[in-house]
Amino acid sequence: MTRWLGFALLLIAGVVSPAPAADWVHWRGPEQTGQSRETGLPDEFQVDEVGKGGLLWRQPYGGRSAPLILKGNLYTISGYDMSLPTEGERIMCFDAETGAKKWEKRFNVFHTDVVSSRLGWTSLTADPEAEHIFAHTTGGFLFCIDKDGKEVWKRQLTEEFGRVTGYGGRSASPIFDSGLVILGFVNGSWGDQAIGRNRFAAFDGKTGEIVWWASPSEAVKPPFNLRGTYYSNPVIAVINGQRLLISGCADGAIHAMKVRTGEQVWSYLFSAGVVNPSPVVDGNLVYISHGEENPEGGNIGRVICLDASKVDPKTKKPALVWENKKLAKRFGLASPALADGKLYVPDDAAELVCFNAKDGKVLWKAKYGTVSRGAPLVVDGKLYIFDVSAKLTAMTLNGDKEPEKVQEITFRRLAGAGFVETHGTPIAVNGKLYFLTQEQLYCVGNKDWAGPPAQYKLLAPETTFKDDAAPTAIRVFPADVETKTAADVKLAVKFLDNNGREVKAPADAAVDWALPAPPLPPTAPKGATPPPALNAEIKANGASADVVIGKLPRQQGMVAAKFDKLTARSRVRVIPQIPYKEDFEKVPLGGVPSGWINTQGKYTVVELKEGDKSTKVLSKVNTDSRPPLARANAYITSPWASNYTIEADLMGTEVGGKLADMGVVNCRYTLILDGKSDSAAGKRQARIVSWEARPRVNQAAELDWQSGVWYRVKFTVVQKEKTAVVSAKVWKRGEAEPTDWTVSYEDPSPNREGAAALYGYVSNVGENNAPGSAIYYDNVVITPNEKK
Structure with a gap:
């Protein structure tokens, strides 16, 4: 905790200096780029016999995502008991040093078209201070679990918010930042969220209550068209002093939103299909790819670099630095890595293309398999990447030239014939390489490694925080409430600066509370009767209010707050009770x-x-x-x-x-x-x-x-x-x-x-x-x- 407090003080002071990291809580690493700054990994290794050839330990528990490491524990999410009546999904915890299994939490799968082989595709995230793990499951749970495997809170995204999944298993992973667990998903629920959209929800990391909703797709021009489910995972960046969440989406665009409020900062439409790869960021530059048709036609696929410090105030589009669509490659299912001025982008047919990150020049191409899903890891002068068909390729990098050396590590099934699928993304922490196949978890490294810990860059500093600054926005917390008839719902207005940080309430903070009549939902047929306002009574007390729900057995509506020219609202659903x-x-x-x-x-x-x-x-x-x-x-x-x-x-x-x-x-x-x-x-x-x-x-x-x-x-x-x-x-x-x-x-x-x-x-x-x-x-x- 002391180390993380020190990091926070450095951020507040605006100091950018290397930071030690013995944790890996974002699936692309501490810098969210797919680069590990570890050293001392073995030049080559084998995976057949523990204790020899660099294989430190392995466990017969597989998966298809990246492991997470926090405070000496390693966490995974995966399926289990395939084809049995007990089949489901689970989160597991291991000792990262020895591989000893500590605990597992099992949960069933339901309300989805996703099949067994695609369970556990999301990656975990964590709150390093509280040592809480967050998981988005195939069945629609968002779990908060402590280090001992005990449930802290949970939400049911499908039954509460109409989350949608598809056969392909495409579900995005959550990310934790600024006390929030933020998750993007396609949903359609009620009222202003009745129509299907790619939305983002921010949950309070401690309680699971909703802090904000965002629907950035509505800003996309030409008009938004939901193109399916997707699995682009967000990253956090500070650009122009603003703390941003940046993600590809199901509308063919990449969006940037303020982390603490969900307010759209910019959007860039560049695909006619969903965007599955995750972005990577270097300073002001944002890189992302897709493998679909392009909106203007022409070749399939595209790689772009955007300067997010230069955003057109009218169109809210960042400046395009370079793009490559001439290669006509489907860069659609695996995410890129960024390291040492090189952008490594896998295509769907398992060919890796290396671009000069500055100008987009193609430096080299390397074929490493037949089908690609997992993202590359760059560490200690090498690049590791999985082909789906039971193979991990290790390339020794050689600057702008093609890799000099390639080691191919193949995997066998624990039982029976056929190959074991390898979809995951390796990670490297404390001199060790960790990765999952569909059936096993591996740890590779030098047993005599003694450090020191790798040093990582901190995010750029945000604008200076002043707790007595005049608010530029307000929000009502919670932003979405589920309650019952005759209940007392407690709401509060939070006053925010331009980065969504809470400031002191003004001395004359007189908040006007109201129950507005909601507009017709987008799906309502012509001539439909507008829905009534929420049947409730507001008992206001300045910046807070008790909303006493009326006696109707079921209803929904909005509670609005206004301070000066600033407005915000909370969605309230009165749930039918049994009987x-x-x-x-x-x-x-x-x-x-x-x-x-x-x-x-x-x-x-x-x-x-x-x-x-x-x-x-x-x-x-x-x-x-x-x-x-x-x-x-x-x-x-x-x-x-x-x-x-x-x-x-x-x-x-x-x-x-x-x-x-x-x-x-x-x-x-x-x-x-x-x-x-x-x-x-x-x-x-x-x-x-x-x-x-x-x-x-x-x-x-x-x-x-x-x-x-x-x-x-x-x-x-x-x-x-x-x-x-x-x-x-x-x-x-x-x-x-x-x-x-x-x-x-x-x-x-x-x-x-x-x-x-x-x-x-x-x-x-x-x-x-x-x-x-x-x-x-x-x-x-x-x-x-x-x-x-």
Whole structure:
């Protein structure tokens, strides 16, 4: 702690001097560039026998990201128990010196299309002072874990904020800075966040509460177009005295935001697809690549260098120093490294291109494999980089000339034939090289290494901080609140300088608090009724306020604060509590129930006529084939709900000889009335799944449900000591409830909690968005299970 306090004092004083580092808490190293300044690593090594040839230790726990080292501990995130009913993801801790395993934390995977081989793709980050580790998991958790493996706090990004993943496993890693855990992801939730965007959220590192939201994609010109999920990981830089978070995004641009506020500083659109590589920064210069089409056409792929100290005040675009798109290479899946004036950029076909970082001149190219995912590490005169097909290449660098020497280290599977995949990125700390294959964790080095620790550059100094400076911005904290009916929500205004640092409240800090009527969400149909303001009472006390929530069972809205000409707001969601009933009769046509997540734009309330009667029901949108819209869960309750039963009426219609999939969700298990005829008898089924991309849970029973018929479903999860019993009944509405369960499963690796939700998947949308099969929902009832 003393060392880190010293670093902070140096930063405040504006002194830039070398800093010792025995930790590696950003996946690209202390300077976030892919360069380690360690020395004394072995010239060559082997990986077959521990204790010989530089192999100090290894452990049979693999992964596909970079390890993290903090205070003598090494941390990884990875999958486990592939193809077993207990399959999931875990965070592990080892002694970095000996390799001894200290602990592991396991968690299930759900609500995602990511498959087994792509688990654990995100990298970890850490708060060095508190010794807290932060992890973004495939199932959507953001965990804060202490050095002993105990959970400090967690958020459920999918069920709270509508986070989206894709089959490719593309999820960005979090970064810790200035007391904040900042994470970028694609989401669509409610209100101003109803439409899918690449957003960033900053969480308080100590509590997990949201400090700010940012949606920099809305500043991109031409108009933003969400192009998919992505995994560019952010870096922190200080440029022109401003502390910035810089990241590639899902909109084809690279964005810079103020770390402490999320305010957009500049953006540069340079790709027609997502940007997966992470940027690297040297002083004012920012480097990044992509492997997609270019917005103006022409060759595939691009490498750019931007001068972020020169930003056009009108366009908010930094100056372009150089670019290379003539090579026509897909620089799209691995991130570059920057060291000693050289930029090393891998293409997707595992050819490494070395550029002069100053002017972009190509110095040399080196083929090292067939497929590239992992990023290069430059250390001790060498460059290490993985090919996916079981090979680590070590190149001895030779200035501007091609590498003189190449060592290829190959890896064997622990059992069975075939190669072990190698996707990771090596790190180098305390004279040792650490890396992961899909199956093992390795430590390589000279056993007699005795230091000294490597010296690293600090970030440039920020503008001078004055705690009595006049505020230039305010924010309401927390910036996003989940609460319940009749609760007392405590909010406070923070006064900020131009770098987002908190300053003293002005002596006359009279804050005006209000409950503004929110605008129509972007997904609202023409003629829809605007949503009402939050039903609540504000009890203001200067810069703080108690917001007493009204008695509506579900709602959402904004609380606004104004000081002088400065404004800020907080989003408030009133979560439906169990027991809960919804018949949609009080929801405006074209709307969705307020307080629900991931529903706007994917579902809508319509009027349905049956004979002489008409009723309001919820309908799944069936005119958009894009995966996040065609298939979606409408989350109703808190992510931490447990021991409950959800019931609902469901009806599907046939289009083109096909039915959609429809169902309900309980504790991250989904009951699906499958629209396909999958059984041996050629009949439809009712299936219980939890992770639909993998068969961890996949229990089915014949249920030849028909088009145009209402069915009542009842889905319950009963928690037992070591398992959970998941059971469902399905019968025609109006008939007596059957005694027996239609389908049931006892899960040996149970989901203990999770939001209740409705499920719909319309896969037969026609050309030009011609409507596919319809799904209707009505009379939703969620009740607590009886205590036994």
